[in-house]
Amino acid sequence: MYNEISATVKNLEKQRDRLLEELKKLEEEYKKGRMDEETYKNKRHSIERAIVEVMDRLAQMNFLMGQT
Secondary structure: OHHHHHHHHHHHHHHHHHHHHHHHHHHHHHHOOOOOHHHHHHHHHHHHHHHHHHHHHHHHHHHHOOOO
């Protein structure tokens, strides 16, 4: 079970890193004027919500592994 949780944690960490990179790229695109404010806000909200979900799952997995 520990190996399964550990693999899940690694996968979640990769997802988190990918989402953070996506957020960074979105910021750059918006600053360059390549999208309107409404599109930017909608995409940012979606990415941030996904990050929160991943971080919540990471916290749960770390709890199961005895880490806080």
